[in-house]
Amino acid sequence: MTMTNKDAFISIQNVDKYFGKFQAIDKISMDIGHGEFFSLLGSSGCGKTTLLRMLAGFETPTNGEIYIDGQPMSEVPPHYRPVNMVFQSYAIFPHLNVRDNIAYGLRKQRLSKMKKYEMVDEMLDLIKLPEYGDRKAHELSGGQRQRIALARALILKPKVLLLDEPLGALDKQLREQMQLELRALQRTVGITFVFVTHDQEEALTLSDRIAVMSGGTVLQTDTPTGLYEMPQNREVAAFIGTMNFFEAMVDRVEGDTLVLDAKGLGKVSTTKGQRTTTKGDRFELAIRPEKLKISDTKPTTGACVEGTLENAAYLGERSHYYVRVDGQDTPVAVSAQNQKRVISSDQNAHSVWLTWDDDALVLLNDA
Amino acid sequence: MTDTSTLSETGTPSKGASHLSRYFYKSPLSRGYGLLSPTLLLMTLGIVVPVCILLVMSFWTRQGFGFDTTFTTANYVKAFDQPIYMALMKRSLYVSAWATISTVLLAYPMAYYVAFHVHKNKMMWIVLMTLPFWTSYLLRVFAWKVVLGYEGVINSFLMGMGVIDAPLEFLLYSPTAVIVTLTHAWAAFAILPMYVSLEKIDKSLLEAATDLGDGPIWRFIRITLPLSMPGIISASFLIFIPTTGDYITPALLGGPDGMMIGNLIQLQFGAVNNWPMGASLSIILMLFIASIGLVFLFLTKLARERIS
């Protein structure tokens, strides 16, 4: 048994989960800090819910151990764990009214009726539904149910709150409003949130850190900026936002600078970082559409490449351009602000120039 | 959205294509009655009319082989005055109440097991559980006679083992025998409604209750039981009502001490040939069942409010 990281509030160590012969979780290890808003992000079926249910105690890891607040959890049944969960379907008890739903978990605390009533009132205020105490579950909208599910868990002051795609069923507007409220709430109560979502934008807006999952493994754990600016491999880069990829081969190493020969971009240079490489090594280069600059005329400074405008989409605030360059099968995506028209016309098939800053290029680890 | 808009266009047809269809489209209440009407018709013909006849007849009296059709409450007075009638009524309610309770207690775990612990072929399990009930009711009653009789399975076994010297008499021809037989005979009818209401319970509700700190017992008391209450109530009614008036089982297994009100009513319409008396007793029985049902409903409603 390895020592747990001292700052880690939740420590997941070498956890595997098999359903019969099917492996849903493959040797995951991660630490989650105290008071952190931590998200699990990944496409459908990658094991997010399974991991969350193991934290809650509804599934047991086949191998490995989960520690919460320093305590190993394998012997602790779900109703004794210091965690509470907001279910994807909310699971509001249909035979109880809102007040009784929220007070449900207070049974063990043996409080006076008066005290319970006050606590529920506080919660109703917190979720901004002060008038709804006497409603039945079927008299509530989706957003209201979601808040009640939240209040029902928060009233117990858990050390960790687990949320399984709690905003999935809401429409876009309500969703965005609830995201803000959720974030504000998390700051107010200071509880560690483990948040499951398959919506990358949601994860980026809300989280302190995000673990990107795929096929039962964690690809990368980082801050939103880290994931967006410095993805470590192609899958993460492609999953979060849009990304242009280029095959590249090391041409020469000049101190800390790496000069590569990139298909479609020509000679480019970027920082070497910790890598040990020699001439001839193959890499994949990536660059975000908004980090590319597009213009009609050849720029006077910096690296640039000429291409043909194949397609343009005007989106009001910004425009998307698709530019075909030599040596690249898929057109390069460019996203530009429309403060000032950057090219004279959106007419297709005319010649344009692309430029970029050296530090906008991301070198991916898997070639 | 387009669906409803086209519906409302065709639903309010061009002038008076049919006033009736427009009326039905606009009023959910009339649509509801429309759907109910076949059943309503059958109920009126099959239940309301006979009950009315019964009610009228209960105020008549017997005269020789015919009826004296002057209205009188004589039968009712007699029913409440002569101890035999109320004694039988009390025994019927007693036997049937115990049969209902034991059937529900017996069937609930079975329904629970299939609803929560069987994951494949649930329907097959339900069919298997109701399999014994595909045989005739009489056959099952006789089977219990064989089991409970003086030289039946239980007595022979106990005597063979030397536990008892003479056959246990209370096994057969007693209210106990009737209760045991009724319980077995009606189990299938109790399993189905309870299974349906247990099966309907969203499993995530149980997980939520666990997550909020309830162990299996509390979770059962606070979530599973109240949510399956509709099934328990309908099962109870489904058994209590027909068993109170049953006369086959007490006739075959009840003996002199196990006779029930149903037997008496049957006698009135048969051997005794006093139809008006039989009608009065039937009406009284109905009123008793109805009032007990109301009290039962009231109590469960109260209990539900208390639990939450």
Ligand SMILES: Nc1ncnc2c1ncn2[C@@H]1O[C@H](COP(=O)(O)OP(=O)(O)OP(=O)(O)O)[C@@H](O)[C@H]1O
């Ligand atoms: N009880 C189970 N038995 C067998 N396989 C299961 C079980 N639960 C989950 N799985 C499988 O494990 C994998 C991961 O499931 P999980 O529910 O964790 O996905 P998810 O990442 O939450 O997906 P989604 O975004 O669709 O909710 C899936 O392939 C799923 O089919």
Ligand SMILES: [Mg+2]
């Ligand atoms: Mg899921």
